[in-house]
Amino acid sequence: MIEILTPAELVRARAAGALVGDILRTLRERSEAGTNLLDLDAWTREMIDGAGAVSCYVDYAPSFGRGPFGHHVCTSVDDAVLHGLPHDRVLRDGDLLTLDLAVSLDGVVADSAVSFVVGGQASAEDAAMISATERALAAAIAAARPGARVGDLSHAIGTVLREAGYPVSTQFGGHGVGSTMHQDPHVANDGRPGRGYELRPGLLLALEPWVMADTDRLVTDADGWTLRSATGCRTAHSEHTVAITADGAEVLTLPPARG
Template sequence: MIEIFTPTEVAKARRTGELVANILHTLKHRVTVGTNLLEIDRWAKAMILEAGAVSCYVDYAPSFGRGPFGHYICTAVNDAVLHGLPRDYTLADGDLLTLDLAVLLDGIAADSAISFVVGTATPEDLALIETTQEALAAGIAAAKPGAKIGDISFAIGTVLRGAGYPVNMEFGGHGIGTTMHQDPHVSNDGRAGRGYKLRPGLLLAIEPWVMADTDKLVTDADGWTLRSVTGSRTAHSEHTIAITEDGAEIMTLPTVTF
């Protein structure tokens, strides 16, 4: 299913996106060495419910997971990169943490992810994170009315491959709207000029992610958490955007300051 939204509906998406971004950045501000992943999940739950929103994850049960997910946020640490199931783990100095959050507010969903180092960061980890952020910016810049999904994928892949990272093609970005995951699929590499033609009112979640030295994933015994098969570090950056007459508008920008 591909949904095209009216300006009024896009305004709702803007409010959802702001909520998602503010929760993520509040969590980033709170997280320190010694924070437990289950504590992060409790904080996320409280902020979602206080806003009158609904978690997209608690009852999430796709074919590839061992569902339902049962938690409010994805917390992936170090070699984990996607669908990180919150667990009883206390963050240590130097841990690379990815928080991925999707909520539904007033009938419209938004999805975003950030990666950051808790405590002391290495240059290698910072480069990994910055590359996903640069790839995200490139993908968003390519998301213009009349462009194709392949243009976004090509822009992302050019940055990731140019930095020397392998690109996994199993999981990527996606359409989003009244549900979290919709068509079209947005691969993190591809051929320009191919795929669905972008139209104003289309919402997309664009999400470059990489593993330092492999494109292969392994699933934890929890049935959810995806890790690099080599144990290498990982990073993930994601925004929800709306295609407009003029280009792309980022929905998931925070307004909170610290």
């Protein structure tokens, strides 16, 4: 299913995106040495409930997981890159943490992810990897406009990641969003330009470049959810929800300015 939002629905999408951006910013600020992943999940629940929104994760039970997910935010640490199931683990300085959040507000979903090093002292390798995913995301956003094809976005992402020296997996890429979290079209993290669905104003896309330092192969934890690098290497993941407009792409999941 591919949904094209009306102007009224786009207003609600902006509100959902601002909420996701604000929650992720708050969680990042609270992610310090000694913070438990289960506390991050509890704080996420409080913020979602306080905004009158609904988590997209608690009841999420796709075929590839051991569902339902049962938590409110994905917390992926170090070699974990996707679907990190919160558990009783205390963060340490130097941990590379990815927070991934999807929320529905007034019937519209927004989805975003951010990677950062706890304590702020990132190694050169971690900083470069996080930067590569952020630059790949920016390249995809720059390519997103009416008349462009999904393959143009995939090619933009893949080009940045490959030129930065990272293996690229085409599993678990970006996707459409709307009234539900995962919709068509699938936006792989590499591809051929000029191919795929033609973008139209009103389309929402969650674009999410992710990489692992030295492999493109994933393994799944015993929890049935957490996906890790097969070699134990570090990982990074960046994601924004964007709306295709008449002029290009509007990023919806930036945190709102604080007064």
